[in-house]
Every structure is written in structure tokens, then in C-alpha cells.
Amino acid sequence: MISRGLPAPVLVGGAAVEIYSKGSINTGDFDIVTAWQAEFEEELQGLGFVRPAGPGRATRGWIHPELRLGFEVVADSLLDGAADRHRVQLIDLGEDGTAAVISLEDMIADRMGQYASGTAPEMLEQARRLFALHTDADRDYMEKRIRHESAGDYGVEDVES
Amino acid sequence: MVSKTSRAEPKPIPLAEFAADLERRLAEYEARYGHPFEIPRNSGNRRTPSKRALLKAIEEAGGKW
Numbered sequence: 001m002i003s004r005g006l007p008a009p010v011l012v013g014g015a016a017v018e019i020y021s022k023g024s025i026n027t028g029d030f031d032i033v034t035a036w037q038a039e040f041e042e043e044l045q046g047l048g049f050v051r052p053a054g055p056g057r058a059t060r061g062w063i064h065p066e067l068r069l070g071f072e073v074v075a076d077s078l079l080d081g082a083a084d085r086h087r088v089q090l091i092d093l094g095e096d097g098t099a100a101v102i103s104l105e106d107m108i109a110d111r112m113g114q115y116a117s118g119t120a121p122e123m124l125e126q127a128r129r130l131f132a133l134h135t136d137a138d139r140d141y142m143e144k145r146i147r148h149e150s151a152g153d154y155g156v157e158d159v160e161s
Numbered sequence: 162m163v164s165k166t167s168r169a170e171p172k173p174i175p176l177a178e179f180a181a182d183l184e185r186r187l188a189e190y191e192a193r194y195g196h197p198f199e200i201p202r203n204s205g206n207r208r209t210p211s212k213r214a215l216l217k218a219i220e221e222a223g224g225k226w
Contacts, residue, residue: 014202014203017200020183021183021198021200022180022183022184022187028219028224028225029212029215029216029219052214052215052218058210058211058214059211059212059214059215059218060211060215061211061212061214061215061218063215063218063219063222063224065222068219068222068223068224069219069224070215070216070218070219070224072211072212072215086171087171088171089174089179090171090172090173090174091173091174091175091176091179092173092174092175092176093176094175094176098173114207119206119207120203120204120206120207121204122201122202122203122204123203125200125201126200126201126203129198129199129200129201130200132190132193132194133186133187133190133198134186
């Protein structure tokens with residue numbers, strides 16, 4: 001994507017948690033945010049990814065049959081545009097290019113938003129553990145983002161262990 | 162191609178440096194709390210039909226995650 005002059009697609013979700021916790025969660029599916037879905041999926045196809053087909057396989061995602069990994073574009077903007085793209089963590093993979101991962105602060109805020117929805121109680125502990133591992137996170141930004149994602153119900157103090 | 166972002170992205174951190182930083186954090190966490198870092202997995206309650214189908218396809222390809 002970068003060689004096309006496009007920003008790197010951004011990894012979000014559980015795979016991003018894995019990145020920030022050094023594999024404490026293992027996942028084989030990768031949620032991606034990019035405004036250039038068609039171009040990204042062209043690149044996936046070029047790397048051998050295919051879209052599963054058949055009954056019960058209606059998915060927007062792509063899998064690599066040999067690597068046994070899946071990618072899915074879940075949005076065209078980071079957290080509906082509320083996350084600061086400038087804070088995306090870029091990781092230089094050498095000859096393999098550059099990986100872009102949602103910022104730690106935005107990921108914690110996303111966890112708290114899911115927790116606040118009442119459908120994902122485990123997300124509170126995910127957020128707390130991630131903050132405990134990254135105590136130097138930008139508290140001011142995280143406070144703003146958690147408040148936004150949780151409709152004002154939660155803030156930084158709620159993720160402090 | 163026309164950019165859909167208005168600001169330059171930050172400079173990438175080398176993978177080795179990123180990994181070393183995480184190793185340090187994990188060691189500090191274990192020293193602070195007295196046990197290795199762990200984090201609860203997603204319950205999967207919020208998976209979309211598309212995500213469930215994707216995970217099924219990965220599993221059928223032999224992926225166990």
C-alpha cells in the first residue's frame with residue numbers, strides 16, 4: 001500500500017492487543033481499517049489470499065489457505081474518525097514493509113467503549129491490563145477518548161489497576 | 162494518489178526496538194505484580210456474521226487460534 005502512495009492499513013481489534021501484549025492473546029484473524037479497501041484487497045489477492053465461498057461462508061474477509069490467516073476490513077476510518085491517525089503506531093518490519101497499529105490509547109478507549117455497551121464485560125480487564133503494561137500512555141488523550149467511546153460513563157481512573 | 166489524511170504519519174519504530182520495549186514492560190509488570198502478564202481473551206459475543214464466517218473458514222483451513 002505504501003508503495004502505491006497510500007497510508008498503511010491500520011491493524012485494530014484483538015490482533016492489535018496481541019501486538020501490544022507480545023502475543024498474550026493469539027489470533028489468526030486481523031481486523032483492518034483502511035479508506036482504500038479495494039486497493040488493500042487487491043494486494044491481499046496478490047499475496048495469495050482468497051475470499052471464502054459457499055454456504056455459511058458469506059464473509060467480507062479474506063483467508064490465506066496455507067498461512068491459515070484471515071484479514072477483514074472492518075471500517076474505513078479509525079473508530080469512526082474519532083481516533084487520531086497521527087498517533088498510529090508504525091512498526092518498521094524491514095524488507096517486509098511497515099505495519100500500522102492503532103495507538104495504545106485508542107485501543108484502550110475502544111475496549112472501554114465495548115465494555116460500556118454492556119456486551120463485552122471482559123474488555124474492562126483487557127483495558128486495565130494494557131494500561132498496567134503501558135503506564136506511560138498519554139493520560140490526557142486517553143481520558144478524552146475513553147469518555148468519547150463510553151458516552152461519558154468512564155475515564156482513565158476506571159482503567160487504573 | 163490524493164491523500165485522505167492531512168498530516169504526515171509518525172516515523173516507524175524498528176521491530177526489534179518495539180519488541181525490546183515490550184520485553185522490558187513485561188518484565189517490569191511481572192516484578193510489580195508478582196506474576197507474568199496475562200490478558201483475558203475476547204468472549205466473541207460481539208462477532209458479526211461475517212467475522213464468524215471468516216473464523217469458520219480459517220478453522221476449516223486448519224488454523225487453530
